[in-house]
Amino acid sequence: MKQERLIQLLESMSLEEKINQLLQLYGAFYENDGALTGPLAEMGLTEEHLKGAGSMIGIMGANKVKAFQKKYMATQPHHIPALFMLDVINGFKTIFPIPLAQGCTWSPDLSKKCASIAAKEASVSGIHVTFSPMVDLVRDARWGRVMETTGEDTYLNSCFSKAMVEGYQGQHVSEKGKIASCVKHFAAYGAPTGGRDYNTVELSERTLRDDYLPGYQAGIDAGCELVMTAFNTVDRIPATGNKRLLRQILREDMGFDGVVISDWQSIKEMIGHGYARDKSEAAELAIKAGVDIDMVSNVYISQLKDLIACGKVDQHLIDEAVMRILQLKNKLGLFENPYKDADEEEEENVILCDKHRKLAREAASESFVLLKNDHVLPLKKEGQSIAFIGPYVDSREIFGAWSFLGEAKDCISLKDGILSKMMNNKLIFEKGCDVLKSEEIPKGFLTLPTETDDEESAQKNLNQAILAAEKSEMVVLALGEHRNQSGEATSRADIGIPEIQMNLFRKIHKVNNNIVVVLFNGRPLDLREITSKAKAVLEVWLPGTEGGHAIADVLFGDVNPSGKLSMSFPYSVGQVPVHYNEFSTGRPHVPGKDKDRFRSKYLDIPNKPLYPFGFGLSYTTFSYSGITLSKKAIDKKETLTASITVKNTGHVMGKEVVQLYIQDLFGSVVRPVRELKGFQKVALEPNESKTITFEIKEAMLRFHGADMIHQSEPGAFNIYIGGDSTTVNEATFELTDTTKSR
Structure with missing residues (x-):
């Protein structure tokens, strides 16, 4: 359907019908293969709400989805198809390793294949949208949802974010076997205070932008169709009602133009946060912030009509949200084929x-x-x-x-x-x-x-x-x-x-x-x-x-282990949050000088984790040569190559993840002791050697400086290349010309 027809469709819809498009209901509300029943009294829902809800979560199975879609469209005033969504996190029926484990493969292409298979199984079962990937950066093992992310590093998470979106969606979500992906949870959900789920998040603007936002950005750049809001606060404002976060940062700065969906009842939860006085104010805050779909709550459907009538909400906000939903349905091809890939026979053939x-x-x-x-x-x-x-x-x-x-x-x-x-x-x-x-x-x-x-x-x-x-x-x-x-x-x-x-x-x-x-x-x-x-x-x-x-x-050695940790294992819980790319501080601890009291250290445990980021053994061993640089200095337009030779010094074939880290030695703000900037996984036979080369460009050196401009600064940089984040294999180069000098 062309955009002109979508505009005509939108203009022909009643206000009630539009607001219903913003409602997502839970599959348990519908019973008997699409018969409209459900907890009407509990949520204040009517039969019209149930018939008109624009999307559903938790209804799956080709036969069930097709029966439901047929009945839904027959009663829907403009015969608009419903969207069927589900948390397909690391597999549909064929279950792959949890995302944290997938991060330990250091193989985004492998995760892309896994996401593609998950999409295929989900799509033949009638699913149109998955609430995945979860790209929240995590550094606190107390938080249970670390299992859903790919780890503690910004760059590694970004690589997996891109790969998973591409795996789910392919070249276009309308393709057979593909589904729309939803990057979540925007933003910084992975940094709850005390590692306690649903807790507040306290981050500086610089930390948010340098560390936490790039994973979401990678998914957006890969074309994700949806973004889900987070339960937490950002700058002490709940993410679901945070207009600056969703309209300025997400849409303007990061360029996202797709559907924003709340997390489960997170619009209503703004009342619990003490940010909204009641449902009316929660609905007003969320729609003005740019939340398009209210997941499994009655806030929008019970409040938006009155808010428009009294002039607190302009109807154009409703129209823009509905248009984004209609555009997603159109991208999926649902107006031409409301069942998309749902196919009972294919279910039997492809699942498991x-x-x-x-x-x-x-x-x-x-x-x-x-x-x-x-x-x-x-x-x-x-x-x-x-x-x-x-x-x-x-x-x-x-x-x-x-x-x-x-x-x-x-x-x-x-x-x-x-x-x-x-x-x-x-x-x-x-x-x-x-x-x-x-x-x-x-x-x-x-x-x-x-x-x-x-x-x-x-x-x-x-x-x-x-x-x-x-x-x-x-x-x-x-x-x-x-x-x-x-x-x-x-x-x-x-x-x-x-x-x-x-x-x-x-x-x-x-x-x-x-x-x-x-x-x-x-x-x-x-x-x-x-x-x-x-x-x-x-x-x-x-x-x-x-x-x-x-x-x-x-x-039994038929496969040689090659995984590397995508999240540090703490020595004890007293260290968390712990991560490799910390700051050195003015009084850094010097290993071996434990009696030097006035340093940044614990009295009773080490500073370093038990097992660091990037660590992992093999049934063979690898040696690394020194680092060879193509030049000692570059300006902002040049590229530096850093090369290293890796040799399998053992007796069996093995895979090694060669990791590149860079340290910005001096900046207008304090910089991490090192940051992952590249990696390559190489397979080597016994005694085989390979030269691995990394390209280093000025863009890799950018950060938000003292003036909050995202750019690099001239000066000295250390390069580290080795088998984990503690490698001491080092070389130094200079960046001599950037857009700004200190």
């Missing part, structure tokens, strides 16, 4: 097909990070007696909390993966203990297990596990968080492994210290005791549908 499972297995194995290995991995396939012990040995609950359509029955457990690879009468599998004690189950977690072993069964499981460990040469302990201990509303002050599992670990260690720990979790954890006692630690996150196969591949 072998091709999709194969990619899920590859993505999982690429995301695993080998944190420690005292020459015990890979395991031997023959002649070695191994006891696999722990609550995750035979569990299929190995997908993230936001994998709404994932089902345990479709997942491959660790035991499944081991047995598919080898049959060995020297293998023993024991549960050992539950994931959590019954009293540790958080209130309100309906999907957590409601039953745990009774005291007698628990003791029996523990005894059998100890016996298995005593008679085995090697123990593989599969431990970690419950899948619903990370995700939304799962902030934790204690980020350790549950005590019931630590008790199992200690009991096993007493009888057999040849322990490999396989960790299942959605956030960085406090691993001090584990890493001090275990011989090897393999971080597998929440790996998804093919997790068990992927873990077996890595444990």
